[in-house]
Amino acid sequence: MLIKKIAQYSAADFAADVRAGLGKPGQKELPSKYLYDEIGSALFEVISLLPEYGLTRADERLLQRYAEDMVGGLASPLVVAELGSGSGKKTRWILEALARRQRTMYCPIEISPAALAQCEKELGRMDCVSIVGYERPYLDGLLAVAAGRKLGEHLLVLFLGSTIGNFDRPAAEEFLGEVRRILAPGDGLLLGADLEKPMPELLAAYDDPLGVTAAFNLNLLARVNRELEANFNLSRFRHEIRYNAEERRIEMYLRSFGDQTAEVRKAGFTVRLAEGETIWTESSHKYRPEEIAQMAGRTGFHCEAQWLDAEWPFAQSLLIAE
Numbered sequence: 001m002l003i004k005k006i007a008q009y010s011a012a013d014f015a016a017d018v019r020a021g022l023g024k025p026g027q028k029e030l031p032s033k034y035l036y037d038e039i040g041s042a043l044f045e046v047i048s049l050l051p052e053y054g055l056t057r058a059d060e061r062l063l064q065r066y067a068e069d070m071v072g073g074l075a076s077p078l079v080v081a082e083l084g085s086g087s088g089k090k091t092r093w094i095l096e097a098l099a100r101r102q103r104t105m106y107c108p109i110e111i112s113p114a115a116l117a118q119c120e121k122e123l124g125r126m127d128c129v130s131i132v133g134y135e136r137p138y139l140d141g142l143l144a145v146a147a148g149r150k151l152g153e154h155l156l157v158l159f160l161g162s163t164i165g166n167f168d169r170p171a172a173e174e175f176l177g178e179v180r181r182i183l184a185p186g187d188g189l190l191l192g193a194d195l196e197k198p199m200p201e202l203l204a205a206y207d208d209p210l211g212v213t214a215a216f217n218l219n220l221l222a223r224v225n226r227e228l229e230a231n232f233n234l235s236r237f238r239h240e241i242r243y244n245a246e247e248r249r250i251e252m253y254l255r256s257f258g259d260q261t262a263e264v265r266k267a268g269f270t271v272r273l274a275e276g277e278t279i280w281t282e283s284s285h286k287y288r289p290e291e292i293a294q295m296a297g298r299t300g301f302h303c304e305a306q307w308l309d310a311e312w313p314f315a316q317s318l319l320i321a322e
């Protein structure tokens with residue numbers, strides 16, 4: 001695989017974001033994108049194996065079962081660009097369905113070099129598929145892929161795994177609009193989104209009894225310790241999950257046991273947490289199928305088809321640029 005790199009999140013960007021998030025008046029927060037360093041990505045792979053966390057399996061099941069239908073109506077030649085390649089495992093189903101009809105160019109766009117390497121390992125040896133990886137933020141990478149397309153080539157963008165759920169609703173819509181502006185009419189966006197489900201299932205999915213999700217959450221502070229020479233005492237934080245019914249999202253927090261301070265040396269500041277104070281680390285929004293189609297309609301797409309999983313409410317939606 002050829003990898004097109006640009007300088008990635010530097011320690012300085014990370015330091016600035018950590019400083020801004022922990023220095024906020026009121027609710028402290030850390031951006032969820034920093035959950036996925038090498039350790040965080042490995043922990044997420046384990047989360048997706050947990051019986052309580054059905055999301056990744058539902059996503060993959062739909063792709064495995066319906067890949068042919070999903071790509072069947074798309075014009076060729078086709079370039080597939082994936083926002084956040086993850087391990088690349090579920091993408092195989094789409095690429096196999098395409099490779100049966102044509103040579104396919106696959107462009108994973110991913111800020112984590114570890115995930116890109118994993119993706120290359122998983123998909124690098126497929127017949128009829130050539131891979132060019134982009135180590136960049138999603139929209140920068142997509143712009144680069146679109147700029148390199150040849151006359152007559154169509155684009156299929158994959159945004160799987162309900163990563164869209166990390167955006168709040170207005171930001172998700174804004175993001176779809178930005179993707180649309182990079183696409184040409186007739187190009188496709190296959191969007192995977194986790195759906196609303198009963199609260200006990202949701203809470204169990206994000207607060208598993210093995211504590212893997214807790215470790216995934218705590219790793220964010222561990223990463224700040226490793227990369228920014230901070231001294232957070234991880235044993236003095238607890239993983240906490242809440243369902244926000246109004247926003248229809250899971251919220252993940254780290255709650256401080258007791259009053260404490262930590263120094264973040266490379267960011268040049270000290271943070272104080274009061275007993276019981278929380279740091280907000282992630283939101284995971286849950287959708288209704290018709291809501292996705294409506295959002296598509298407002299952002300210059302139409303929803304061509306949807307596939308829903310029967311076991312774990314999850315939707316794949318094929319959006320076509322108008």
Ligand code: AVJ
Pocket residue numbers: 047055161162163165166205206213216282283284
């Ligand atoms: C990868 C963003 C889809 O929101 O369910 C899993 C991340 N966080 N457990 C999700 C996650 C806690 C996951 N996404």
